[in-house]
Amino acid sequence: MRKGFLIAFILTLYVGILYENFTYKRISMPYVYGGWIIRLPSKALKDFSLGYQNVIADMVYIWAIQYFSSPEINFRTREANLRKFFEAVWALDPKYLETYSTAALIANYDFGNPRLAIEFLMEGYKRNPDAWELLSEAAFYAFKYARDYHLAHELYLKAYRINPDPYLLSMAAGMLERKKLFQLSWKYWWKVYQTDKSGYFRKAAERHLYKLKAKMDIDRLGRAVKEFKAKFGRFPLSLEELRERGIIREIPVDFYGDPYVYDPETGKIKPRREHLWK
Amino acid sequence: MKSVRAVAYITFKEGIRDRIYLIFFFFAVVLLLFSLFLGMLVIGDPNKVIADFGMAVMSLFALLVVIFVGGTSFSRELSKKTVILVLSKPISREEFMLGKILGIWLNVILNIIAMAFLLFLLLLFKGSRMWGIFIQAFLLILEMGILTAVSLMFSSFTTQFLSMLFTFSVYIVSHLATTIEKASMTLKSGLSRTIVKAISYAIPNFDYFNLKNQIVYGLKVPSVFYYKAVAYFFFLFLLFSILAMWVFKKREV
Numbered sequence: 027m028r029k030g031f032l033i034a035f036i037l038t039l040y041v042g043i044l045y046e047n048f049t050y051k052r053i054s055m056p057y058v059y060g061g062w063i064i065r066l067p068s069k070a071l072k073d074f075s076l077g078y079q080n081v082i083a084d085m086v087y088i089w090a091i092q093y094f095s096s097p098e099i100n101f102r103t104r105e106a107n108l109r110k111f112f113e114a115v116w117a118l119d120p121k122y123l124e125t126y127s128t129a130a131l132i133a134n135y136d137f138g139n140p141r142l143a144i145e146f147l148m149e150g151y152k153r154n155p156d157a158w159e160l161l162s163e164a165a166f167y168a169f170k171y172a173r174d175y176h177l178a179h180e181l182y183l184k185a186y187r188i189n190p191d192p193y194l195l196s197m198a199a200g201m202l203e204r205k206k207l208f209q210l211s212w213k214y215w216w217k218v219y220q221t222d223k224s225g226y227f228r229k230a231a232e233r234h235l236y237k238l239k240a241k242m243d244i245d246r247l248g249r250a251v252k253e254f255k256a257k258f259g260r261f262p263l264s265l266e267e268l269r270e271r272g273i274i275r276e277i278p279v280d281f282y283g284d285p286y287v288y289d290p291e292t293g294k295i296k297p298r299r300e301h302l303w304k
Numbered sequence: 305m306k307s308v309r310a311v312a313y314i315t316f317k318e319g320i321r322d323r324i325y326l327i328f329f330f331f332a333v334v335l336l337l338f339s340l341f342l343g344m345l346v347i348g349d350p351n352k353v354i355a356d357f358g359m360a361v362m363s364l365f366a367l368l369v370v371i372f373v374g375g376t377s378f379s380r381e382l383s384k385k386t387v388i389l390v391l392s393k394p395i396s397r398e399e400f401m402l403g404k405i406l407g408i409w410l411n412v413i414l415n416i417i418a419m420a421f422l423l424f425l426l427l428l429f430k431g432s433r434m435w436g437i438f439i440q441a442f443l444l445i446l447e448m449g450i451l452t453a454v455s456l457m458f459s460s461f462t463t464q465f466l467s468m469l470f471t472f473s474v475y476i477v478s479h480l481a482t483t484i485e486k487a488s489m490t491l492k493s494g495l496s497r498t499i500v501k502a503i504s505y506a507i508p509n510f511d512y513f514n515l516k517n518q519i520v521y522g523l524k525v526p527s528v529f530y531y532k533a534v535a536y537f538f539f540l541f542l543l544f545s546i547l548a549m550w551v552f553k554k555r556e557v
Contacts, residue, residue, distance in 0.1 A: 073486065076479040077514040081360035084353045088345045121521050124348025131347075 072117045083119035087128075090115065094132050105137045112146065116153065126150030126160055130167065140171035161185035162194060165201075175201045192218045192227040199234065212238045236281040240297040243278040244286065250274045251293045261293035307395040308403040315377060315407025320414065324372045329415060332365040336422055343430070351432040352520055358423035359440055359516045366416050366448050367475060371468050374408045374455035379464035398549040405456050405545055412448045416441050436519030446537040447513035451475060453544035460552040474508070481509035512536045 075082050090111040094104055112129040115122065127150075130143035147164035151157055165181035168174045179201035186194035199214035215238065219231035247265065250273045254262045262268050265277045265288045279285050280297055287296045319325055339357035343350030381387040381404075390400060420441035427434050454474050458467035485504035491497040512533045518525050 073483040074480070076476060077363070077510065077516070078360050080356040080516050080520060084342070084346070084356045088342065088353075091345065091347060119517065121517070122352070124346070124352075128347045 071114055075118065079118040083115050083122055083125075086111065086118065087115050087122070087125050091128070094136065108132060108137070108142075116149065120153040123150060123154065123157055123160065127163060130163060134167055134171055140167045143167045144172065144177070156188060158185040158188035158194070161188070162197075165197065169197075169201060169204075175204045179205070190221075192222040192224070192231075196227050196230060196234075199231075203234070203238070208238050208242055212242075232281070236297070236299065239278075239281045240286070243280070244295045244297070246278065247274070247286065247288075247295050251295070255293065261290050263290050264288060265295075307393075308399045308406065311390070311395070311400055311403025312406040312410065315404050316410040319373050319377065319408060319411035322373055322376075324376070325369060325411060325415075328365050328368050328372070329418070332361055332415070332419055333422065335361045335365075336419065336426060340426065340430075351427055351430050351434075354427060354430060355423070355432075355434055355437070355520050356516065358419075358426065359437065359519070362416060362419045362423065362441065363444050363447075365419065366412050366444055367451070367472075369412050369415050370408070370448050370451045370455055371471050371475075373411055374452050375459060375464050375468040375471065377408055378404055378456055378459035379467070397553045401456065401460070401549045401552045402545060405453050405548065408456070409449050409452045412452065413445050416444050416448070434519070436515070436522070440515055440519050443513040443515060443533060446533065446541075447510055450508070450537060450540045450544060453541055453548055457544050457548035457551060460548055460555060475510070478508040478510040479514075481505075481507050482511050508540055509536075 071082060071086075072079055093099065093111065094108070096104075108129065112125060115125045119125075126147055129146040133139050133146060134143040144164045144167050147160045147167070150160045151164070154160070161181050162185045165178045165185065168181060169178035179198050182194050182198035182201060186198060195214055196218045199211045199218065202208075202211035202214065212235065215231045215234045218227050219235060222228040222231065247268070250268050251261060254268060254271065254273055257273075258271075262271070265286070268274045269277055277285065280299070282299075284298045287298055288294075289296075336358050339354045339361070342357055343354045346353050381390075387400070391397065420437050424434065424437050427437070451471060451474070455467060455471040458470040462470065481504050484507075485501060488497050488500035488504060491500060512529075515525060517523075
């Protein structure tokens with residue numbers, strides 16, 4: 027009798043627990059999302075980590091990912107806490123490269139601030155002077171989102187000095203091309219063309235070298251044709267005539283040694299391989 | 305030496321039968337498996353998080369075993385008066401204490417090695433062969449050896465609770481040595497700076513046994529570090545073991 031009563035009592039208690047569990051979500055509780063973590067002290071955490079700094083860094087990093095992917099938290103609050111969060115992680119584990127990339131990713135894609143993304147990646151580079159990947163990423167943000175080709179070129183070149191990968195040099199050359207610094211760009215592409223063993227970048231370099239040489243030569247020839255017209259009142263019959271009349275010393279040829287196509291009617295000059303040009 | 309071995313063996317056997325030890329071990333295994341889940345939450349290499357978390361679990365649970373098994377084992381002998389029975393045999397107090405220290409340490413070693421293997425296998429399963437975990441396990445074994453001697457030294461003259469508390473405090477303080485030294489730099493007065501700096505040098509520095517960061521990133525540690533860590537272990541282990549033996553010899557049971 028007593029045992030039966032006890033079992034019934036325990037079961038009643040359990041039903042009560044089940045009821046509470048089911049109704050828990052119906053209570054609207056005041057709650058600040060991620061409220062406790064926004065006051066993270068960066069340096070103090072490291073000093074009192076008792077040898078567990080790596081795992082604490084991981085935990086803060088995981089928390090940061092959850093925090094910044096929670097739309098419940100006010101957008102501006104999230105933006106204001108971005109640096110605070112990641113500085114805590116970096117103070118604990120400065121070699122954790124992925125965290126710099128993630129911070130940059132959030133700064134650029136969530137908050138539309140590529141300059142901040144670059145700043146974060148550069149902080150990572152300062153702490154890890156061998157991390158060319160961070161420089162390369164920063165260069166990408168500079169070129170693609172901040173449209174700062176000068177900075178992008180410098181960063182790619184810096185990364186190339188640490189890791190002489192033809193990809194990095196070809197990116198630096200590409201940035202110079204966008205800045206219309208064709209001479210220097212030609213120099214970089216030429217180096218890629220000579221040093222790339224994989225063949226992939228060599229092919230790209232070949233195309234760019236063709237384009238750049240053609241661009242520079244056609245510019246020069248165009249000026250010569252203009253000068254000829256000003257002197258003689260007509261277009262030259264051929265490019266050879268420019269040389270014969272002493273306007274240019276020699277007629278340039280394209281990257282493969284073929285002459286450029288000249289139209290004496292219009293005075294326009296075109297490269298022979300136009301598919302490479304475009 | 306034979307009697308030391310006998311006491312160590314019995315303590316070890318007693319330890320692994322202890323419910324606390326088994327519960328700790330169970331929770332450590334659960335937490336190690338939990339690290340797989342944590343690895344899924346990060347952007348980037350999950351193995352880094354698994355290794356970090358695994359090594360933290362390894363050292364945290366080794367610490368708990370030292371504090372609880374070390375704290376209760378000796379006090380139990382005293383409260384149940386079994387120590388009188390043992391000491392009536394041809395065995396000195398020093399031998400008994402040393403046997404106790406080694407026995408409990410063996411418990412911790414078993415715990416650490418089992419966890420290191422499990423962590424290594426977890427990482428292997430995830431495609432990473434991180435042999436450095438065994439280096440950290442070795443250093444952790446040294447650290448916990450010192451802490452076992454500290455725990456038994458406290459057990460031999462205080463209550464069970466106080467001994468646990470003191471051992472835990474020694475652990476915390478020993479991991480703060482570098483922080484204290486750093487803090488001394490922020491002081492303006494020359495004298496207080498010297499005093500705080502002297503304190504940082506006077507206390508044990510357990511950073512000698514912490515290579516978690518270097519191991520996760522595969523950084524090369526100069527071999528002199530290992531020699532110094534082993535030498536440091538011997539100094540501290542001998543010091544606290546001798547102190548424990550001496551205190552126990554003076555104590556009335």
